[in-house]
Amino acid sequence: MTWLITGGAGYIGGHVVHAMRAAGQPVAVLDDLSTGDAARLPADVPLVRGSVLDRGAVDRALREHGVTGVLHIAAKKQVGESVERPLHYYRENVEGLRTVLDAVVDAGVRRFLFSSSAAVYGMPDVDLVTEATPCAPMSPYGETKLTGEWLVRAAGRAHGISTVALRYFNVAGAASPALSDDGVLNLVPMVFERLTAGEEPRIFGADYATPDGTCIRDYIHVSDVASAHVAAAGRLAGDPAGATSLVLNIGRGEGVSVREMLDVVGRVTGYDATGEVAPRRPGDPARVVASADLIRRELGWTARHGVEEMVSSAWEGWLLRHPEARRG
Numbered sequence: 001m002t003w004l005i006t007g008g009a010g011y012i013g014g015h016v017v018h019a020m021r022a023a024g025q026p027v028a029v030l031d032d033l034s035t036g037d038a039a040r041l042p043a044d045v046p047l048v049r050g051s052v053l054d055r056g057a058v059d060r061a062l063r064e065h066g067v068t069g070v071l072h073i074a075a076k077k078q079v080g081e082s083v084e085r086p087l088h089y090y091r092e093n094v095e096g097l098r099t100v101l102d103a104v105v106d107a108g109v110r111r112f113l114f115s116s117s118a119a120v121y122g123m124p125d126v127d128l129v130t131e132a133t134p135c136a137p138m139s140p141y142g143e144t145k146l147t148g149e150w151l152v153r154a155a156g157r158a159h160g161i162s163t164v165a166l167r168y169f170n171v172a173g174a175a176s177p178a179l180s181d182d183g184v185l186n187l188v189p190m191v192f193e194r195l196t197a198g199e200e201p202r203i204f205g206a207d208y209a210t211p212d213g214t215c216i217r218d219y220i221h222v223s224d225v226a227s228a229h230v231a232a233a234g235r236l237a238g239d240p241a242g243a244t245s246l247v248l249n250i251g252r253g254e255g256v257s258v259r260e261m262l263d264v265v266g267r268v269t270g271y272d273a274t275g276e277v278a279p280r281r282p283g284d285p286a287r288v289v290a291s292a293d294l295i296r297r298e299l300g301w302t303a304r305h306g307v308e309e310m311v312s313s314a315w316e317g318w319l320l321r322h323p324e325a326r327r328g
Contacts, residue, residue, distance in 0.1 A: 001111075001237060002026040004067040006052055006100060007074030008045075009036030011181040012115070012171060012225060016071060017041060018179070019226035025233065028065040030058065031074065040179055052096035058103040069111035069236055071229060072100055075144075078185060079119065082141035093144035094151070101155045111236040112152060113229065114165040118218075118249070120146040121167075123285035130291040131167070131247050138283050153245055160242035164232040169218040169251035169290045171225055173310035180317020181222075187261060188311060192318045195271045196325040203258050205280030208287075214258035216287040218251040221305035221313075225250055231299040251290025252303040261307065268311045270327045 003020060007013040008029030013036065020027050021042060028046040031038075038047055046065055050057025052074050061067065075093045076082070082089040097114070104112060119142030120135045137143045149165045156163035172188045174180035184193050191201040206213040228250045235244060259275070266273035295301050319326050 001068035002028060002066050003069045003071055003233060004028050004030060004061055004065065005071045005073060006030045007036065007115075009033060009038055009040050009047070010073065011179070011183065012168075012222060013073045014040035014179050015175055015222045015226040016073065016229045017045060018175065019223070019230050020233065021045070023230045025230070028061060028067065030061045035183075037182070052100050053092070055099055055103060058100055059107070062103055062107045062109065067107070067109060069113075069233065070100065070104055070109060071113045071115075071233065072097060073115040075115065077117075077141060079139045079141045082139050082144070086140035089140045089144050093141075094147050097148050097151060101151065104161070105155065105159045110161050110242060112156065112161050112163045113232050113236060114148055114152045114163065116149055116165045116167045116247070117142065117145045118167050118169045118251075118288060118290065120149070121288065123283070124288065127287070128253065128289055128291040129249065131249060131294055149247060156242060156245055162236050162239045162242050162244035163246070164236060164244065165247045166228060166232060167247065167249050168225060169220050169249065169288070171222050172219050173221040173223065173305065173313040174317045175223045175226070175313070177317040177320040180314060180320065182321060187258070188265070188314050189318065191262065191265050191273060192269075192315065192325065195265075195269060195273060196322055201262055201265075201273055201275040202278045203262070203275045204278050204284060206277045210257060210286055212257050212259045215284055216255040216257045216289065218254065218289040219256055219261070219307055219310055220251050220303060221310045224303040224305055227304075228295065228299070228301050231301040235299055246298055248295040248298060249290040249292055250295065251292050253290055253292040255287060255289040256307055261311075264307055264311045268308070268315050
């Protein structure tokens with residue numbers, strides 16, 4: 001069978017493409033390259049350049065490559081931008097998904113994986129976030145992901161499509177420098193950017209009810225995220241009859257505070273990453289850590305990489321793009 005990976009030229013999508021290929025799975029990619037980079041893709045992976053909003057491009061990708069399953073990763077994902085441009089996010093993330101699902105139904109494709117996010121939970125007041133934790137997203141981005149889960153589930157039930165939705169927690173790291181994240185939207189690259197500029201990293205709030213006063217998050221290596229997609233695709237491949245309908249967290253089940261993460265960054269980079277305390281950001285919960293029990297039971301999947309590997313691999317990718325940051 002052949003899998004179509006939407007957004008396959010992006011940071012996470014590129015890792016999924018390589019992981020699927022390593023597992024012997026034929027893949028094709030649909031990507032408009034608005035944030036993706038075709039250089040992430042192996043030379044022999046077909047690329048259909050087009051938006052998920054373009055029904056013609058989606059139909060062409062499904063038809064020309066004999067697609068029997070879809071991994072839908074394409075999405076806009078900046079929380080702050082989603083607050084400023086909610087209509088844009090609903091159009092790209094919800095209408096884009098609806099367009100892909102409509103094409104999938106018409107093409108008779110019966111396997112669908114949806115890339116979701118821990119942003120659907122909002123500010124959960126629990127030690128470990130399970131898939132049964134109530135969802136209360138705090139941004140239009142999170143809302144579009146939760147709406148997407150509902151849409152995928154409803155389409156699966158109505159049309160006999162087996163579905164999996166994967167809720168990513170805090171993704172970091174790289175399988176190789178060339179596949180690293182070239183954006184500066186998450187904690188690790190934001191810290192790298194400030195260190196490279198000779199500035200102290202910022203700690204947004206050090207008075208939370210946590211052991212060191214800083215926020216705690218569940219960080220997951222992007223290679224583990226990719227391997228979870230491979231495991232989910234394997235589950236879907238074995239169920240073409242629409243019996244599977246899963247929503248699963250992708251996390252390590254271990255919390256790491258901002259100060260602890262900065263300590264790791266300092267060890268890896270050789271920079272002083274102590275950081276300066278800034279005021280809290282509105283809406284930042286003190287602790288968000290995944291329970292990874294359900295994905296382990298359902299898919300036999302467990303994260304394999306630790307925080308040190310995330311930071312060191314991300315740093316090598318940063319140095320590839322910013323050689324001036326290298327010390328010594």
